[in-house]
Amino acid sequence: DADVTQTPRNRITKTGKRIMLECSQTKxxxxxxxYRQDPGLGLRLIYYSFDVKDINKGEISxxxxxxxxxxxxxxxxxxxxxxxxTALYFCxxxxxxxEQFFGPGTRLTVL
Amino acid sequence: GNSVTQMxxxxxxxxxxxxTINCTYTATGYPSLFWYVQYPGEGLQLLLxxxxxxxxxxxxxxxATYRKETTSFHLEKGxxxxxxxAVYFCALSSTFGNEKLTFxxxxxxxxxx
Numbered sequence: 420d421a422d423v424t425q426t427p428r429n430r431i432t433k434t435g436k437r438i439m440l441e442c443s444q445t446k447x448x449x450x451x452x453x454y455r456q457d458p459g460l461g462l463r464l465i466y467y468s469f470d471v472k473d474i475n476k477g478e479i480s481x482x483x484x485x486x487x488x489x490x491x492x493x494x495x496x497x498x499x500x501x502x503x504x505t506a507l508y509f510c511x512x513x514x515x516x517x518e519q520f521f522g523p524g525t526r527l528t529v530l
Numbered sequence: 531g532n533s534v535t536q537m538x539x540x541x542x543x544x545x546x547x548x549x550t551i552n553c554t555y556t557a558t559g560y561p562s563l564f565w566y567v568q569y570p571g572e573g574l575q576l577l578l579x580x581x582x583x584x585x586x587x588x589x590x591x592x593x594a595t596y597r598k599e600t601t602s603f604h605l606e607k608g609x610x611x612x613x614x615x616a617v618y619f620c621a622l623s624s625t626f627g628n629e630k631l632t633f634x635x636x637x638x639x640x641x642x643x
Contacts, residue, residue: 452630461534461619461633462574477630509573511631517562517581517623519631523573 422446423522425510431528438497440525442510448520450513451493453477453485455506456524462509468493500529532557536620536634543610543641551605551637553594553620561622563587563596563603564631568617577605577618612641 423444432438442451449470454462464477466485474485482504486494497504505528511519537552555563565577565587578587580596580603587594592607603620620634 450629454631459635461635462631463633464630467630513629517625517629518564518576518579519623520576521566521574 423510423512423520425508425522425525427525428523429526431530432500433530434501436500436529438500438527440495440508440510440527442493442495442522444491444510444512444520444522446512446514446520447490448512448514449490451487452511452513452519453483453493453495454509454511455479456509457506465495465508497527497529500527502529505529532561532622532624532632534620534622534632534634536618537637538635540638540640543639545612545641545643546609547641549605549607549610549614549639551618551620551639553603553605553634555601555603555620555622557601557622557624557632559625561624563594564621564623565592565594565603565605566619566621566633568619568636570616574619610639610641612643615639615641 452467453465456462468487484496508525510522513519533556562581564579566574567577578589580587583598585596594605617636621631
């Protein structure tokens with residue numbers, strides 16, 4: 420089984436809809452991150468959490484919110500989706516070491 | 531702030547050719563450096579890392595050396611295979627604050643038989 424899982428893997432939705440992307444991990448890591456990937460832009464940080472009670476905005480948090488339901492779960496919500504939020508979304512985890520471990524990604528299309 | 535500049539693609543090579551993908555960075559302090567690889571339809575996998583100056587990361591025949599004097603972390607492989615076709619991302623992680631990864635824009639590599 421994968422250490423970092425994301426659901427759904429693909430989602431098509433319409434402008435104005437509320438969407439939740441979920442991330443679960445079995446690595447026991449405290450730190451969790453949400454990134455989005457756009458062609459030609461690499462990955463950019465949306466939100467991050469160092470533990471259940473610690474939530475922080477990243478560089479592009481506008482239009483997004485998150486919930487850290489447990490150490491192993493970190494959800495990303497789009498309250499009212501818009502077309503420029505069409506992207507590939509990645510969850511990542513980190514322990515005390517320098518590297519991060521990524522989930523398989525969620526491809527979101529907003530029509 | 532931190533930034534990563536990597537060689538733009540796409541890059542197309544023949545099998546068994548030598549590969550170099552350039553990566554330079556700007557950062558405060560002493561960041562850790564990474565190469566991540568994204569195979570078609572998959573997430574990002576850590577390919578190799580280096581955590582201090584002059585460290586060499588290596589994996590699957592790929593190598594990169596942390597050069598502080600030139601602020602570079604170029605990816606190399608002596609003989610590429612078709613299975614190396616993927617998108618490669620150079621990234622750095624600050625050692626304080628949010629510890630987020632700062633990524634380059636990615637280089638798409640295609641190896642032809």
